[in-house]
Amino acid sequence: MQLNPEDLVVSRVPSADVESPYRPAGDRFVEEDQQVLFSSDASQLGQWLLQGQTPPCFEMAGPRRRTFADPRELTCGIVTCGGLCPGVNNVIRALVLALTYGYGVGRVLGFRYGYAGLSSKSPREPMVLTPEVVDTIHQQGGTVLSSSRGPQDAKDMVDTLLSRGVGALFTIGGDGTLRGTSALAEEIARRNLAIPVVGIPKTIDNDIEWVDRSFGFVTAVEEAKRAISAAHVEARGALNGVGLVKLMGRQSGFIAAHATLSSSDVNFCLVPEVRFALEGDGGLLRVLERRLERRHHAVIAVAEGAGQELMKATLAQDASGNARLGDVGSMLHSALGKWFSSQGMDVTIKYIDPSYMVRSLPANSVDSEFCLLLGQHAVHAAMAGRTNMMIGFWNQHFTHVPIPVAVRQRKQIDPDGELWQRVLDATGQPAKLAD
Amino acid sequence: MQLNPEDLVVSRVPSADVESPYRPAGDRFVEEDQQVLFSSDASQLGQWLLQGQTPPCFEMAGPRRRTFADPRELTCGIVTCGGLCPGVNNVIRALVLALTYGYGVGRVLGFRYGYAGLSSKSPREPMVLTPEVVDTIHQQGGTVLSSSRGPQDAKDMVDTLLSRGVGALFTIGGDGTLRGTSALAEEIARRNLAIPVVGIPKTIDNDIEWVDRSFGFVTAVEEAKRAISAAHVEARGALNGVGLVKLMGRQSGFIAAHATLSSSDVNFCLVPEVRFALEGDGGLLRVLERRLERRHHAVIAVAEGAGQELMKATLAQDASGNARLGDVGSMLHSALGKWFSSQGMDVTIKYIDPSYMVRSLPANSVDSEFCLLLGQHAVHAAMAGRTNMMIGFWNQHFTHVPIPVAVRQRKQIDPDGELWQRVLDATGQPAKLAD
Amino acid sequence: MQLNPEDLVVSRVPSADVESPYRPAGDRFVEEDQQVLFSSDASQLGQWLLQGQTPPCFEMAGPRRRTFADPRELTCGIVTCGGLCPGVNNVIRALVLALTYGYGVGRVLGFRYGYAGLSSKSPREPMVLTPEVVDTIHQQGGTVLSSSRGPQDAKDMVDTLLSRGVGALFTIGGDGTLRGTSALAEEIARRNLAIPVVGIPKTIDNDIEWVDRSFGFVTAVEEAKRAISAAHVEARGALNGVGLVKLMGRQSGFIAAHATLSSSDVNFCLVPEVRFALEGDGGLLRVLERRLERRHHAVIAVAEGAGQELMKATLAQDASGNARLGDVGSMLHSALGKWFSSQGMDVTIKYIDPSYMVRSLPANSVDSEFCLLLGQHAVHAAMAGRTNMMIGFWNQHFTHVPIPVAVRQRKQIDPDGELWQRVLDATGQPAKLAD
Amino acid sequence: MQLNPEDLVVSRVPSADVESPYRPAGDRFVEEDQQVLFSSDASQLGQWLLQGQTPPCFEMAGPRRRTFADPRELTCGIVTCGGLCPGVNNVIRALVLALTYGYGVGRVLGFRYGYAGLSSKSPREPMVLTPEVVDTIHQQGGTVLSSSRGPQDAKDMVDTLLSRGVGALFTIGGDGTLRGTSALAEEIARRNLAIPVVGIPKTIDNDIEWVDRSFGFVTAVEEAKRAISAAHVEARGALNGVGLVKLMGRQSGFIAAHATLSSSDVNFCLVPEVRFALEGDGGLLRVLERRLERRHHAVIAVAEGAGQELMKATLAQDASGNARLGDVGSMLHSALGKWFSSQGMDVTIKYIDPSYMVRSLPANSVDSEFCLLLGQHAVHAAMAGRTNMMIGFWNQHFTHVPIPVAVRQRKQIDPDGELWQRVLDATGQPAKLAD
Numbered sequence A, B, C, D: 001m002q003l004n005p006e007d008l009v010v011s012r013v014p015s016a017d018v019e020s021p022y023r024p025a026g027d028r029f030v031e032e033d034q035q036v037l038f039s040s041d042a043s044q045l046g047q048w049l050l051q052g053q054t055p056p057c058f059e060m061a062g063p064r065r066r067t068f069a070d071p072r073e074l075t076c077g078i079v080t081c082g083g084l085c086p087g088v089n090n091v092i093r094a095l096v097l098a099l100t101y102g103y104g105v106g107r108v109l110g111f112r113y114g115y116a117g118l119s120s121k122s123p124r125e126p127m128v129l130t131p132e133v134v135d136t137i138h139q140q141g142g143t144v145l146s147s148s149r150g151p152q153d154a155k156d157m158v159d160t161l162l163s164r165g166v167g168a169l170f171t172i173g174g175d176g177t178l179r180g181t182s183a184l185a186e187e188i189a190r191r192n193l194a195i196p197v198v199g200i201p202k203t204i205d206n207d208i209e210w211v212d213r214s215f216g217f218v219t220a221v222e223e224a225k226r227a228i229s230a231a232h233v234e235a236r237g238a239l240n241g242v243g244l245v246k247l248m249g250r251q252s253g254f255i256a257a258h259a260t261l262s263s264s265d266v267n268f269c270l271v272p273e274v275r276f277a278l279e280g281d282g283g284l285l286r287v288l289e290r291r292l293e294r295r296h297h298a299v300i301a302v303a304e305g306a307g308q309e310l311m312k313a314t315l316a317q318d319a320s321g322n323a324r325l326g327d328v329g330s331m332l333h334s335a336l337g338k339w340f341s342s343q344g345m346d347v348t349i350k351y352i353d354p355s356y357m358v359r360s361l362p363a364n365s366v367d368s369e370f371c372l373l374l375g376q377h378a379v380h381a382a383m384a385g386r387t388n389m390m391i392g393f394w395n396q397h398f399t400h401v402p403i404p405v406a407v408r409q410r411k412q413i414d415p416d417g418e419l420w421q422r423v424l425d426a427t428g429q430p431a432k433l434a435d
Helices: A042-050 A088-103 A114-117 A153-162 A175-190 A218-236 A254-262 A282-294 A330-344 A365-383 A418-427 B040-051 B086-101 B114-118 B154-164 B174-192 B216-234 B254-262 B284-296 B328-342 B365-383 B418-427 C042-050 C090-104 C114-118 C156-166 C175-190 C217-234 C255-261 C285-295 C330-340 C365-383 C418-427 D042-050 D087-105 D113-118 D154-164 D175-188 D217-236 D254-262 D284-296 D330-343 D365-383 D418-427
Strands: A036-039 A057-060 A075-080 A107-111 A167-172 A195-201 A242-246 A268-269 A297-303 A348-352 A389-394 A397-402 B035-037 B058-059 B075-080 B106-112 B166-173 B196-200 B241-247 B268-270 B297-303 B348-352 B391-394 B397-402 C035-037 C055-062 C075-080 C107-111 C164-171 C195-202 C242-246 C266-272 C297-303 C348-354 C388-395 C399-402 D036-038 D057-060 D077-080 D108-112 D167-174 D197-201 D242-247 D268-270 D297-303 D347-353 D389-394 D397-402
Touching: A036 D042, A036 D347, A075 A114, A075 A153, A088 A107, A088 A167, A088 A365, A088 D418, A107 A114, A153 A167, A153 A175, A167 A175, A167 B284, A175 A195, A175 C175, A175 D077, A175 D197, A195 A365, A195 B254, A195 B365, A218 A242, A218 A254, A218 A297, A218 A348, A218 A365, A218 D365, A242 A254, A242 A330, A254 A268, A254 A418, A254 C156, A254 D365, A268 A282, A268 A418, A282 A330, A282 C399, A297 A330, A330 A348, A330 C055, A365 A389, A365 A397, A365 D254, A365 D418, A397 D042, A418 D087, A418 D365, B035 C042, B040 B058, B040 C035, B075 B086, B075 B114, B075 B154, B086 B106, B086 B166, B086 C255, B086 C418, B086 D347, B106 B114, B106 D389, B114 B154, B114 B174, B154 B166, B154 B174, B166 B174, B174 B196, B196 B365, B216 B241, B216 B254, B216 B297, B216 B348, B216 B365, B216 C090, B216 C365, B241 B254, B254 B297, B254 B418, B254 C365, B254 D154, B268 B284, B268 B418, B284 B328, B297 B328, B297 D284, B328 B348, B365 B397, B365 C217, B365 C255, B365 C418, B418 C090, B418 C365, C042 C055, C075 C090, C075 C114, C075 C156, C090 C107, C090 C164, C090 C365, C114 C156, C156 C175, C164 C175, C164 C365, C175 D389, C195 C365, C195 D087, C217 C242, C217 C255, C217 C297, C217 C348, C217 D077, C242 C330, C242 D154, C255 C266, C255 C297, C255 C418, C266 C285, C285 C297, C285 C330, C297 C330, C330 C348, C365 C388, C365 C399, D042 D397, D077 D087, D077 D113, D077 D154, D087 D108, D087 D167, D087 D365, D113 D154, D113 D175, D154 D167, D154 D175, D154 D365, D167 D175, D167 D365, D217 D242, D217 D297, D217 D347, D217 D365, D242 D254, D242 D330, D254 D268, D254 D297, D254 D418, D268 D284, D268 D418, D284 D330, D330 D347, D347 D397, D365 D389
Parallel strands: A075 A107, A075 A167, A167 A195, A195 A389, A242 A297, A242 A348, A268 A297, B075 B106, B075 B166, B166 B196, B196 B391, B241 B297, B241 B348, B268 B297, C075 C107, C075 C164, C164 C195, C195 C388, C242 C297, C242 C348, C266 C297, D077 D108, D077 D167, D167 D197, D197 D389, D242 D297, D242 D347, D268 D297
Antiparallel strands: A036 A057, A057 A397, A389 A397, B035 B058, B058 B397, B391 B397, C035 C055, C055 C399, C388 C399, D036 D057, D057 D397, D389 D397
């Protein structure tokens, strides 16, 4: 994607310009002009410079010397939206601790059930989040605030913020949530209010752009790998055994790809970004058949959004506005069964859908640390008056990413890129499964 | 079940009565007449004695002083049948090590793909199993010998044993496998051959009688508990969240019951042994509805064989001759959705089917030890010439159980017994979910 | 040990003989005369009967029709003593839930820091334990009540019970704790008070008699096996690598023995019950040397109480009155180093002491269920007015065991018994490591 | 550290300039001039550009169009040196698979026991490593090739390479190993041989420069976090309980720091890079005492190299030439005991040293993938004729790092940097523990 430097300018709320109460050791604040290069590829940089262009940069995250208001007088809000992901409670906890201990914020409200909790028709009062309340929540999966899908009216939500006296809001959610965050920030700007709204990107599919890796993803891949191991064991347990695993990944197959790379048992990795054919000499069925004849067992990992073109289109959407997908796992299960039956080949297919077991886990150690730092940087950003932005991680630095640029497109596997090449090397599958 | 002492007499092959090469420390052999009381309940024992009856006893397992043949001249066979279960490789390994190091058996053959590997149409040659070959197999789930379902002709299999020179056979499998083992032993007896056939009961459902607990069961419950935790996290993650988990258990709900007791998150445990109604004021739907109104979330654990009477009968059978079950998980998922939709109640249902992830794990430590001892005792039994029997575990002792008595009925949860009472106490669910 | 039937009679407090508010499904109470045979070995039973003796039996645990007092008017107390063990929080939780929901007890107090919390000099007020307070405590290792070692004056503790209005007390602890429980019960009897005191035996070493397996033991063995795996990996990572693991087991080597049986990596298992020599041709050093020459690596698992006779006696005791042990791990580490150095053999020794990592874990699923049932049965026992007893598990039944008979001797591995024979078979070590 | 562009030029062996048999999809080779910016901080880049300097860059890793020789005629060697680390077997496996399947290399030799296996006095023949041999080795911790510490004579090792016909060598090891790799490459250059030598940096301490994160580190931190959890449970289990955990980290405290950030239980993190005092009002002892008075429990995580200045210097070295460290864990254990005893404060200290349990684990999923990619890139580098270099990972790209620049200094925590600030925020410990 073409990124223009002006796209990366971060919005700010009107600021009272107060000295920050946060005190880093050695007084190490991040300066207002510190930036992180978008590309660390020297040749790309050279091209920009040769053409007299400013290379695109992200604003660097971190504590600033001045805050937009006196934190000790603020009430802050937190809301968690969309599907579960390992680490949401860690982020909530990190926000509460950084607000309370880092900036002396006196009151933190947790709005329940996603954006529904910010509407005037909220089913339940917000939780008051203190360090005691959040002390051990990170040991459990899910979100103590509960969640919901779908947008709410921005005006209504801003009214709630005002009526609750909320002076800064943190949203934890995916693509749709971030669009809602952006709408909120715009409505706030329209009213000329000084309420920063900062997003922490949550996507178990790892499909939000300009975040090298999203939180919970490593934990999810570890569990996906367990499902693949189970499929492998089942495949080897029978003559011509086929283990078929459906993994998350509606439009981006990162979980399937990385689980394939971290495992060693996958023979076919199918993702939304790379079309495949079932029929024909180069299609999945015949290629699989030849492998079974040779090795007597095989494992297929398929992302839920793969192979949609092989199924009849459905136009329904879920509450978040995501198109409902055809069930590629069941479709493959059935297609394989029919094929081998028609070929008179005795094949045993075991289908595993670990589904919610992947996303409901508590974060492992590397995700726990990542969530801690995302939360801390979100607090620094909001206190510095940044708004309509989310925290990113890029080229070894935490960054500020304007939400409009983050949601402009979805991060996907590049079928001509390095990651997919590694998957091809690891599985030995043909570059094209074409009829 | 009424057990008669004569039912518990263990068959033997014609014996050459050789001194055993196995040497326990302190020369601690088990004597021929050592027995384990069927019941440790003193009042039951008193009744038998008062009535002048001999209380039923199992033959105690363990090394005998004399073997039915010279082990050093034997070739032994191993076969694994039916579905996977944690620990099968541990049993294979224990058999090979006890045969090789304990008795000096020179050659052990592993027949592949279950009883199919013992037929004259076997798809593949048997593996030669040495201590080196089995050295680390227990670290992997599944079975290195692979498996298959369904019976084979006993005469054909005995012919294979003879042509391969197999002098003792060990079978690892469930109900159907044990019936096959019995048929084999009977055909061998008919031909007056001295080939003991000993079964090691394998059932992830823990539904074989006279085995206090079957191998792999503890490992399976641990994984089932993980699925329940995931369901609980999902249930709490939404307003009126319902987590629904389908667990193994075709005719016996032991996995569901024990996972419920070892977890603390299940509100409704549904098993094949206890009928439940969906409709009506005391049926599942309304009872669940009242709980959601009160607590806003709930978890249901359902064994796959539960609620069959609520679905249309299907007459199909799988290759092992098991009746195909209606899919109670999908049925409940759909019934709950319809009900709450009809009630205008906004409910989020998350359905988890951990399926093969439960049974493909390697054995945990307690199951590993149990498999080791089952394997060793099976070797002692075969070397002592016992046949048409399986190894049991009862009242703190390993035992010899004649297969005909073991397969006479299936072990099930007693709806009036202690285990089910504990489940009712743990879940708080009504004793009857009746319309 | 010789057990006389009269030793197994369980004490009772003066009873007001009230109808129990606990309602099992199907009205399945345990009758007052139900008993569990001590031995399920038929030949032992036959001997008793032939000699006209009553075979020793344990009182069977379970809910009785009548309680010693009206539970709804009771305050109950819980105290946890001695070292940590997986599952203590599960037992606390089970007690609170069974008292509250099963019997309608209105108030449960958790005394902190062991018996110190029952003394008049208690460092802190007791916790009020409600179902909400204990809701998720079982997910964490350790004890929410904290613990301490050592006895307190029984009179002082009874005074505390009276001043707090405690009508029944549950103690969770080991050998020393149970002696304290017995002293408490005797002081209560002396004052003719109706305060039952019931113990739940806690011993990570599994060394309390008449409990087939103590809670937390399976979890501990699983972690011990991890340490052994680490030692095995280290041993194979170097030329003549030796992995040395010290495991818990002051006077009983059950953890070392079962971890050896559940692993497959131990070549030498050393326990307190079986003496071994270092020096001499049959001593550990030379036998190990010969193994290294043959296989180039070895793993030793040693219980902390093994080999004490090889070290200088120390007379010190810890606060619980346990003799301080010599550090056999360091002694072996050093002795091995010196020996191979004197032999000019290049050996790499890696010493692992997993120590507190073993005992601080949360209980796994099988221990969780076991803790639940122990807690429930302790509540049933106390409500039935039993006192000076602990809950046991024997021949597939929960039992009531008088504490005096439980603490008369320590459970140990029988060097001539089956368990040790299995260890010898599994390791291949000589029956005697003698000089 | 000041990096000059010329320091980052990668050495090459004399090349026969052959067309590469490796075929990436879409023909995506890395071009010879592709480079990765050392710094993604835009202001640093600006300074270089303003001063007319070329910003330092690493050569980008990846497959090149031309190889230095025909891979199909090559024999390649692999050697693993120094201490164990999760993932070594994954790297070995990745090398073998990439060489065999990616480039058609016909023969891969695994030299055993580190550099000792490359000397003329090697204790054992090298293993022939085929895809079958390495098929499942990644499921086990440690190294199938075994290891050893310490250097060997470079001339002797080159002689071995020649006599074995080795045309490219891969070394897996730490600081010392890389120096040996450099010496080897220089000796090869001296003889004008075309044998590339490529290192894969292995350091559980994560202390090698220009590798953003070393392999196995995430797995190690996960296990370190387990030890910290155990310490936390123990600390809370007693009045004034102190859990003390010693973690790896001889000169760099990254494991301690990241385990602290991923856990939430550490109150004092002590690392080699930051001095601390025991005595005095701001020293550890009094600060800890004040915490115990306030909270009654505390956890200390100490890296093994911390606090060396508080112990008497020792001059001994281990076989790798590392200075032997004083045992800071035992020192603290003893100092704390003495202090609180002198203060008359009843404190319970539990000391945990998870030691080898941290480094002997198999790699988790994220480390598994990382090892796979390191191995593949090492193969691409060697086939492209690069030598005297190691594979790095920097700013989201795999890189080629000349070994001389990699070993020039050790990577350490910057006490004024962001990581340490996060640790201070997470623990709440004073920025200086000074007397």
